Amino acid sequence: MKRPVLAANWKMNMGPGDARAYLRAFADRTPALTDRTVIICPPALILLAAAEVLQERPDILIGIQNIYWEEKGAFTGENSPGCAHEAGARVALVGHSERRQLFGETDEETAKKCRAAVDSDLIPILCVGETSAEREAKETDQVVLRQLRAGLSELATGQIAHIVVAYEPVWAIGTGKTATPADAADVHGVIRRALARMIGAPASEVPILYGGSVNAGNAGALLAAADVDGLLVGGASLDPMVWASVCRA
Ligand code: PGA
16 A cells, blocks of 8 residues: 655745644654655755754655756756755655746646756655636646646656646645545546556556645545545645644544
8 A cells, every 4th residue: 555645835934943843843742754654845045054954854855846957057946856855855845836826836846846856866746726716717737737737748657657746725734724535536546647647557656646735634534535646735734743643534
């Protein structure tokens, strides 16, 4: 059986001091995790501080929330994937809906970022999800499949088998509205079948995470849904005690 993947997205919250205190509290509260994969994505400026605190906890992976697709050069303000890896990141979120909506990130850019992540030995978590208008127009599957195919278009079949996908309906992010486990299972099934058409049997090994207003109360039911292999959590990951209980779900 696949290990569940629990990923925390701190977004633009916490400084190095808060992060150190949080990670110490979380690590104390959470004995070495052998049956699940926990990922924490702090702001990029805190990667080094996080890696330092988690030195003795190789079971907790660090991720970066966004990368640029070039390795180095005149790209003021951007974060290099290789540099993120050197700072301790092993995972990169790609195409989070806030990147798409607030910063105009396109499907084409998510493709380049997925490719750049893989080239730098970072596991991309490709985020896909429909807005409420798209959901009302019954375009969920179409939108999710477009984002999925486009985002993976620069990867080889063997590389796609080692990525992570996160289904995050935009209307559920930070709103307190969650997809029902049945709704999540439906969309995850659509994603799984699309992956199977792309890469065959290894599609069953690609973790598909659900994200959008996950909390300690609903995490267990969502994780139990078919094809839900893990969770991507924003707000409920900001308190180490709450996050520890989500990780035990
Ligand atoms: P939320 O955010 O858990 O606060 O809804 C999830 C995300 O944006 O990844």
